Amino acid sequence: MTHRFPAEWASQERLWIGFPGDPVEWPAALPRAQEEAAGFASAVAAQGETTILVARTAADTALARALATPEVDIIHMPFGDIWLRDTGPIGVVDAEGNRALADFDFNGWGGKFNMAGDQNIGARLAATTDLPCRHVPLIFEGGAIDTDGTGLFVTTEQCLLNPNRNPTLGRAQIEALLSGALGLNNMLWLGDGLEHDHTDGHVDNLARFVSPGILAVPKATTDDDPNAAIFADAEARARAFGVEIAHIPSVGRYVIDGEIAPASYMNFTITNHAVIVPQYGAPNDAAALEALRPFFPNRAIVGLPADAILRGGGSFHCMSMHLPAAA
Numbered sequence: 089m090t091h092r093f094p095a096e097w098a099s100q101e102r103l104w105i106g107f108p109g110d111p112v113e114w115p116a117a118l119p120r121a122q123e124e125a126a127g128f129a130s131a132v133a134a135q136g137e138t139t140i141l142v143a144r145t146a147a148d149t150a151l152a153r154a155l156a157t158p159e160v161d162i163i164h165m166p167f168g169d170i171w172l173r174d175t176g177p178i179g180v181v182d183a184e185g186n187r188a189l190a191d192f193d194f195n196g197w198g199g200k201f202n203m204a205g206d207q208n209i210g211a212r213l214a215a216t217t218d219l220p221c222r223h224v225p226l227i228f229e230g231g232a233i234d235t236d237g238t239g240l241f242v243t244t245e246q247c248l249l250n251p252n253r254n255p256t257l258g259r260a261q262i263e264a265l266l267s268g269a270l271g272l273n274n275m276l277w278l279g280d281g282l283e284h285d286h287t288d289g290h291v292d293n294l295a296r297f298v299s300p301g302i303l304a305v306p307k308a309t310t311d312d313d314p315n316a317a318i319f320a321d322a323e324a325r326a327r328a329f330g331v332e333i334a335h336i337p338s339v340g341r342y343v344i345d346g347e348i349a350p351a352s353y354m355n356f357t358i359t360n361h362a363v364i365v366p367q368y369g370a371p372n373d374a375a376a377l378e379a380l381r382p383f384f385p386n387r388a389i390v391g392l393p394a395d396a397i398l399r400g401g402g403s404f405h406c407m408s409m410h411l412p413a414a415a
Contacts, residue, residue, distance in 0.1 A: 091180035091188055092271025095237030095297065096358040097384070099413040102138040103359060104213060105129045106170025106407045107162075109148035113169065113400045116345075120396035125170070126155035128357075128364060128404055131390055133159035135361035142172065142213070144205070165212060168203020171402055173292065174229030175206045176409035177214040177221060180270060185415030189214045189221040190269045192228040197287050198252030217411065224269045226262070227253045231290040231406055233266070236297040239273035241266065242326075246280045246289030253288075276303075276329045278322045283314045285350040292405045293352040295322050298383040303331045306338040306354060309372060313340050314348050336379045337372040344399060355394075355403035356380065359410070363387050366394030366403040 105128060108114055108121040125141070133139040133156075140161045143149040149164040156162065167175070174197070177189040191210040196202035214221035232248055235241045247253070248262055257265075259277070266272040281289020298304045305323045308316035315338065323333055342351035353376035356365040363384050367373045377389050394403045 090271060091182045092237075092239065093178060093180050093235055094412045095235055095300075096410060098237060100137060100360050100410045101413040102140060102411045103132055103357070104140050104142055104172050104176055104409045104411070105132075106167065106172045107141045107143040107148055107152045108170050108397070108400060109144045110169070114396070117396040117399050121400060122151060123155060124393055124397050125407065126152060126160075127392055128407075129160045130157040131364055131392060132357075132359050132362065133157060135359060135388060137360045142167065163216070165209065166205045167209040168206040169201065170400065171231070171406045172209070172213075172409040173231045173406050174287070175209045176230065177210045178230055178270065179219075179410070179412040181412050181415050187219050187412060187414055189217065189219050190224050191221050192224045192226055192269075194229065195227050195253070197229065198250060200286060213409075222269070224265065226257075226265045226269075229287065229290065230409060231287060231292040233270075234291055234296050235270075235272075236300045236302075238300050239271055240276065240301070241270075241272045241274070242276040242278060242291055242295055242297065242303060244278045244281050244289040244291050244294065247287065247291070250288050276326060276331065278325050280318050280321070282318065282350040282352060284348050286401050290406075293350055293355055293402075294318070295326065296354050296356070298334055298380065301331050302334055302383070304334045304336050304354065304380070304383075306352065307335040308338050308340070310340045313338055334379070334383065337375045339368055339370045339372060342368060342370060349398055350401075351398055352403070355405040357404045357408050358384070358387070361387055362390050364404050365389065365391045366398075367391040368395050368398070369393070
C-alpha cells in the first residue's frame, strides 16, 4: 500500500519538540532559548494538541518540567541537537488511513555538526509509538522539503543535490527514493536557501506551502536584505513551475554578534489549532502574522519570540516534528 506524507495542516496526533540544553550551542543565551522552547510547547498544548518536549539529560528534563505548563508532556531521551524536524521520523498515511514512519539516514547536515544521538533519535522516537517504521537509505533531513499534501513537494538544489549528502545520487534517483518513502509525485526545485543557513539551504526557512498549490515566499522590504536575490529567484522558479505565490514579508537584515543570521518567518509550525510564527523583535513581525492569517482562518496565528533559539541555528519548525493522525 502506497503511503504519502500529508500536508502539515492535516490532522495531527502529536508534536515532538526538542528542548535546548547544550551550552556549546547556546553559549550566550541558553536560559532564554529554554524559556522560548517551553513557551512554544506550552502554546501548542494550550490549543489542545498533545505536545511532547524531548530533553537530552535528566537535568534538562527537570528544567523543562519547571518551565512548561502542566499540559506539556516531558520525556528524557538523549540526543545531540534539538532540530527534530531533521532527525525525527516522518509520519506517512496510506489511502485507508493506516500510518507508518519513515526514518532516514543523517550525517550532521553534511558532516558539519556530528553529535552523539542524532543518528538514531528518529528510530528511538518511532519506538515510542506503535507504528511500523521503515528505514530509508538516503541521507535526508525533514526540513529539506515541504508538501501541499497532493504529492507536490518543494526543495532546494543547494541542499538535496549537495555532494555532502548523497554524492552518488542524482535528481531522478533522489526523487524516486522520496516517491517510495513519502509519496512524492512532483518536485519543485528551488535554487539556494538563505544566507548563512548551516543546513545548506533548507526550504522550511525559504518557502512553505500554505494551501494546495499555493507557496508562501518571503519578499524583501528593505534595500539591505541579504536574501533579496534568493527570494526573487525562488519566486521566479515557482511561478515558472505553475504554483501560485503568496508573499510574506522578510525579516530583513538580521545580525547576531556581528554576523548575518538566517532569521525567517517561514519557519512557522502548523498545528491542529494554531500556526506558531517566530518573532525576532524586527519591524515586520506583526506584518508576517497578518500575511499568514488569510490562509489559516480556523487557526490561531500566534507569534512567539525565537531570537534566542535562532542563536542555535533554527526556529520553531526546525525544532519540532509532527505525527499525522490516522485518516
